[in-house]
Amino acid sequence: MALSRRVAYIDLSTGKIETKPIPVEIRKKFLGGRGLDAYLLYNHCPPGVDAFSPENPLIVSAGLLVGTLASATSRTHTMAKSPLTGLLGSCNMGGFFSPELRWAGFDHLVIKGKADKPVYIWIHNGEIEIRDAKNLWGKSVTDAQWAVREELGDPDVKCLVCGPAGEKLVRYANVMTGVKNAGGRTGMGAVMGSKNLKLIAVRGTMDIKIAYPKEALEFNKRFIEQITTAKVNQTMGILGTPFIWGATNSWGGVRVNNFQYNQLLFADDVEPERFHEISNETFGKYHMAGCFACQVHCRARYRIPDGPYKGCYDEGPEYTTQGAFASEVGCTSALTVLTGNYLCNQYGVDWLELGSLISWAMELYEKGILTIKDTGGIDLRFGNDEAVIEMIKHVCERDTWLGDVLAEGGLRAAEIIGKDSEQYLIHVKGMQNLHSDERATPALALNIATASRGSDHLRSRPAIDLYHLPEPVLRKIYSSPIPYDGPLSSDFREYAGKPWQVFWQEQCFMAVDCLGICKYHTTFLGATLPNFEDWPKVIYYNTGLEFTPQELWTIAERCNNMERLFNIREGLTPDDPHKGDILVDRYFNEPAKRGAPDVIGARIDREKFLKMRAEFYRYHGWDEKTGAPTEETLKRLGIDNEPSHLL
Amino acid sequence: MFKDKSTAETLKSTRTYGQFRCPNPTCLDRLVPKPGEKTVKCPKCGTEWRVVWLKPDLPRIRGPVWETNIEIARKKLEEVEKKGG
Ligand code: SF4
Numbered sequence: 185m186a187l188s189r190r191v192a193y194i195d196l197s198t199g200k201i202e203t204k205p206i207p208v209e210i211r212k213k214f215l216g217g218r219g220l221d222a223y224l225l226y227n228h229c230p231p232g233v234d235a236f237s238p239e240n241p242l243i244v245s246a247g248l249l250v251g252t253l254a255s256a257t258s259r260t261h262t263m264a265k266s267p268l269t270g271l272l273g274s275c276n277m278g279g280f281f282s283p284e285l286r287w288a289g290f291d292h293l294v295i296k297g298k299a300d301k302p303v304y305i306w307i308h309n310g311e312i313e314i315r316d317a318k319n320l321w322g323k324s325v326t327d328a329q330w331a332v333r334e335e336l337g338d339p340d341v342k343c344l345v346c347g348p349a350g351e352k353l354v355r356y357a358n359v360m361t362g363v364k365n366a367g368g369r370t371g372m373g374a375v376m377g378s379k380n381l382k383l384i385a386v387r388g389t390m391d392i393k394i395a396y397p398k399e400a401l402e403f404n405k406r407f408i409e410q411i412t413t414a415k416v417n418q419t420m421g422i423l424g425t426p427f428i429w430g431a432t433n434s435w436g437g438v439r440v441n442n443f444q445y446n447q448l449l450f451a452d453d454v455e456p457e458r459f460h461e462i463s464n465e466t467f468g469k470y471h472m473a474g475c476f477a478c479q480v481h482c483r484a485r486y487r488i489p490d491g492p493y494k495g496c497y498d499e500g501p502e503y504t505t506q507g508a509f510a511s512e513v514g515c516t517s518a519l520t521v522l523t524g525n526y527l528c529n530q531y532g533v534d535w536l537e538l539g540s541l542i543s544w545a546m547e548l549y550e551k552g553i554l555t556i557k558d559t560g561g562i563d564l565r566f567g568n569d570e571a572v573i574e575m576i577k578h579v580c581e582r583d584t585w586l587g588d589v590l591a592e593g594g595l596r597a598a599e600i601i602g603k604d605s606e607q608y609l610i611h612v613k614g615m616q617n618l619h620s621d622e623r624a625t626p627a628l629a630l631n632i633a634t635a636s637r638g639s640d641h642l643r644s645r646p647a648i649d650l651y652h653l654p655e656p657v658l659r660k661i662y663s664s665p666i667p668y669d670g671p672l673s674s675d676f677r678e679y680a681g682k683p684w685q686v687f688w689q690e691q692c693f694m695a696v697d698c699l700g701i702c703k704y705h706t707t708f709l710g711a712t713l714p715n716f717e718d719w720p721k722v723i724y725y726n727t728g729l730e731f732t733p734q735e736l737w738t739i740a741e742r743c744n745n746m747e748r749l750f751n752i753r754e755g756l757t758p759d760d761p762h763k764g765d766i767l768v769d770r771y772f773n774e775p776a777k778r779g780a781p782d783v784i785g786a787r788i789d790r791e792k793f794l795k796m797r798a799e800f801y802r803y804h805g806w807d808e809k810t811g812a813p814t815e816e817t818l819k820r821l822g823i824d825n826e827p828s829h830l831l
Numbered sequence: 832m833f834k835d836k837s838t839a840e841t842l843k844s845t846r847t848y849g850q851f852r853c854p855n856p857t858c859l860d861r862l863v864p865k866p867g868e869k870t871v872k873c874p875k876c877g878t879e880w881r882v883v884w885l886k887p888d889l890p891r892i893r894g895p896v897w898e899t900n901i902e903i904a905r906k907k908l909e910e911v912e913k914k915g916g
Contacts, residue, residue: 410840415848415889422885434880434894435854436904449901455894457883624856652852657845664838676856707839712846717837775911780855781876781903785911 186252186392186727187211189291191224191831192312194305196379197238197297201312206291210831211729212739213822216291217247218274218697219743220831221263224294225272226750227827235267235371236353236378238298244344244359244384245292246282247700251392251476252726253400255407256702258283258476260344260361266370266637267378268355268537268593269614271751271763274637275358275372278475278702279365281386284342288388299380304332307386317382322348324530325360332385344384347532349580350377354591356537356615360529364483364499365475368534369615370637371593395728403721407714412479416710420482421472426456428709429503429511432620436779437650438511439621441566442540442547443610443770446621447778448511453518459501462486462518473499480704488522501525507619508539513546514566523573531580540616541590541597542575544609553603560584595762610770612639613756613763622767623776624786625649627682630796634686634765636747642703644690648711649676661707662688665716665733677782679792683799691740695719698743741804742821745813748806749826758797758811765797765811848888853878864890878903 193202206220214220221243228241242264249257260282266273285291289310299314302321306313319335320328325347333341343361350357350373357373358366367373376382394400411417419427432438433455436447452458463471466487474481488496501521509515509524528535542564548554549564556563560578562571578587589597595614598606610617615638622629627649628641635643648661658672662685671681689707692715696706699719707715716733723729731739756763767788776786798808805817818824850863853873864871864882868890872879879896895901 406840410843413843413846415846418889419885419891427891430894431854431892434892435856447904450897451894457893652856657842660838660842712839712842714837714839718839777908778904780878780900781907782856782858784904784907 186248186394187729189246189286189289191292191294192290194293194295194312194314195297196295196299196303196314196381199314203290204831206831211248214743215248215698215739217245217250217259217700218261218263218276219694219739219746220292220698221245221261221274222743222746222750224292224831225263225265226746227829227831228294228296229265229750231753233265235265235270235273235375238296238379240265240375242295242372242375242379242381243292244285244295246286247698249722249726250700251283251286253394253397253404254477254701254722254726255404255411256475256478256480256705257700258478259697259700259702260285260367261697262344262359262367262372264372264375265754267353267374268371269638269763271613271754271756272637272747273370273372273375275367275369276642276697277359277361277365277367278478279342279361280476281342281344281361282700283476284386284388286388286392287390288386289390293384295379295381298378302380302382304383304385305381306336307384309388309390320382321351324348325532326363326530328383329362332383336385336387338387341385341387343386345532346373346376346382347530349531349533350374351382352580352582352591353377354533354580354582355593355596356534358532358534360532363497364525364529366529366534368536369640371534373532394726396725400722400725403725407718407722408479410712410714411705414710414712417480417704420704421480423456423460424472424482424484424500425503426459426501426506427503429506429619430456433511436776436783437621437624438507439543439610439617439619440511441514442512442543442608443621443774444547445778446623446776446783448514448516449778451510451516453516454506454510454521458518459484459486459522462489462522465489475702478702482704486522488526489519491519491523493523493526496526498522498526498529500529504536504618508535509572512539512543512619513572514543515569515572516567517569520569520572524576527573527576527580531576533580536618537593537616538576538579539619540610541579541594542572544594545575545586545590547608548601548605551608553601553605554586559586607769610768612767615639621776623771623788624783625676626679626788626793626796627676627685629767629771629788629793630682630686630800631689633767633793634797634800636744636751643693644686645708646685646689647709648707649682649685651711652676653711657711661711665737677786679789679796683796683803687800687803690744691737692716694740694743695736698739699723738821742823745804745817745821745823746826748813749823752810752812756811758809767793849890851890851892854880854892870896876903
């Protein structure tokens with residue numbers, strides 16, 4: 185049964201391994217994946233613990249539907265306290281790791297302690313071993329995976345791995361699987377490194393019994409049709425996610441030169457069609473690949489066409505890579521984006537965080553806060569492609585003063601650099617913002633300000649707000665499964681109605697993260713993709729568990745509140761510039777200067793923003809002053825006695 | 832046991848192939864490029880866009896016609912700055 189998978193507790197200090205079944209009652213409250221991880225983290229992470237302490241649990245999981253007959257159920261989730269923000273650490277990636285984990289018998293791994301030497305964990309058909317990793321330590325993301333496959337004599341072993349950046353405790357190092365599937369943001373790879381844990385290898389051949397296989401397959405056909413006929417997914421299947429950056433840059437919604445402009449001019453060489461051409465030329469016509477059970481196939485394959493890494497194989501880039509190594513750093517070269525992408529994938533580092541930090545350092549250099557002595561002789565001006573590539577290496581190797589400082593993350597780096605450096609840092613809760621500029625889009629601004637893991641577009645971003653959808657269509661989407669009769673506007677510059685859209689999206693994304701479904705298969709980039717009303721069927725046919733759409737919504741709310749409880753416990757207060765639900769001043773003070781005519785002059789109105797935030801808190805049942813869930817909210821969601829230590 | 836069609840499924844009928852919207856936020860009208868056309872101009876705000884055809888019925892805005900849109904943006908910025916925005 186999909187419900188028979190277990191949770192394993194692995195102590196790397198003592199070598200003790202224990203496994204437990206997951207009670208159905210817990211499933212019904214948290215489903216699996218990210219939601220159940222939030223429960224486990226709140227229960228197993230001691231309050232106030234240092235993120236690099238052995239006591240910080242690293243939790244790895246598969247969603248409830250992963251490895252079943254449902255579409256795009258490929259997602260692996262990882263959670264711990266973040267070494268970057270000191271708040272919730274969480275990341276999600278596609279690929280093939282989590283289905284294999286389930287076929288090997290497990291849904292959740294809770295890894296505690298610290299090994300006294302580098303180790304890896306080997307999980308196969310219900311068995312778990314801790315093994316010596318001295319031959320893997322120091323290896324790149326892909327080399328480590330091939331080496332362990334060779335050692336285990338099985339090319340089909342799937343791995344979750346930290347790269348050299350994680351070993352060196354770069355505070356925003358990723359966990360990775362395959363070539364480019366990245367669990368980015370919040371530094372879960374660094375938590376792996378702090379435990380001397382290089383890799384988790386899995387291989388499983390244990391069947392997952394499907395509750396109603398015929399119906400599950402039949403319904404999945406409908407689901408696939410729904411997904412593959414959407415214009416957005418047809419575009420993704422050709423251009424991958426770079427189309428998102430291209431569309432956003434068109435109207436002036438990206439950050440350029442850190443945050444001085446909002447459109448990268450004459451960007452033809454880094455537009456999605458250019459990457460498509462390079463993939464065609466270097467890999468061939470059929471260069472798009474996909475994750476487990478996905479029909480969209482948004483992952484491009486390519487070889488670097490030129491330069492010192494010419495011929496190296498890689499996958500991507502993503503829209504976030506274009507943001508990191510084109511617009512934010514003021515570069516207009518496809519080669520820089522592709523080379524940066526390759527290096528980040530091999531080092532196992534979050535390119536989004538790193539690109540943003542390099543662009544920040546560039547602005548500091550431009551303003552004379554950093555000098556050529558500080559940069560180690562690198563001419564760190566905007567648009568210097570070579571400087572960007574050099575800085576990626578120095579941060580991941582931590583081999584120069586500035587590289588080492590930036591490896592600490594923005595807020596720590598600002599403290600070390602001093603002067604007015606923090607004023608130019610573009611972050612929320614200590615995590616750098618995505619490359620996008622949300623000054624013209626209040627909904628997206630509220631999203632990044634309140635996202636549970638710091639500035640983030642994958643927690644609650646109502647991206648369809650950018651599509652100018654007619655009000656009746658918006659109403660259909662946002663009034664289900666919970667009735668909503670408040671305002672909704674087709675104009676993305678409006679404030680009214682946006683808090684509900686962000687709130688709705690937050691529950692939607694939590695639900696897919698609990699199920700292990702890719703976000704491109706729900707209401708994110710496409711308005712006509714499956715959500716709450718579609719999932720009960722998939723869950724029922726595959727697992728036998730019955731939920732109404734409203735019940736799924738409540739589960740998502742419960743899980744989001746578990747994350748909120750964790751953040752509140754670790755010091756979140758609404759207006760704290762380092763840990764709060766607030767934007768940096770530039771959003772409020774500096775108007776957009778480029779892009780579509782109706783975007784020019786846009787900035788966030790502070791008063792209206794605070795009103796939106798208060799409304800968003802009200803939907804949640806959070807106290808307006810403290811931002812904490814009220815007693816009533818916790819009771820309503822049945823989490824008023826946490827930590828309850830049931831698992 | 833389940834509703835025949837979910838809201839998302841019913842919304843499929845609102846999908847519009849062969850067209851896109853002008854990316855300028857007040858131009859809610861759709862732009863319908865002629866098959867194979869390489870640029871399209873918004874009749875409402877005057878912005879101009881480069882078009883690529885991913886499939887015969889799937890046009891996409893590749894990016895702005897830079898010279899046109901930069902000039903429009905420059906004028907708009909002047910106006911905004913005059914107003915003290
Ligand atoms: S849409 Fe892309 S990221 Fe999502 S499952 Fe498919 S290939 Fe993976």
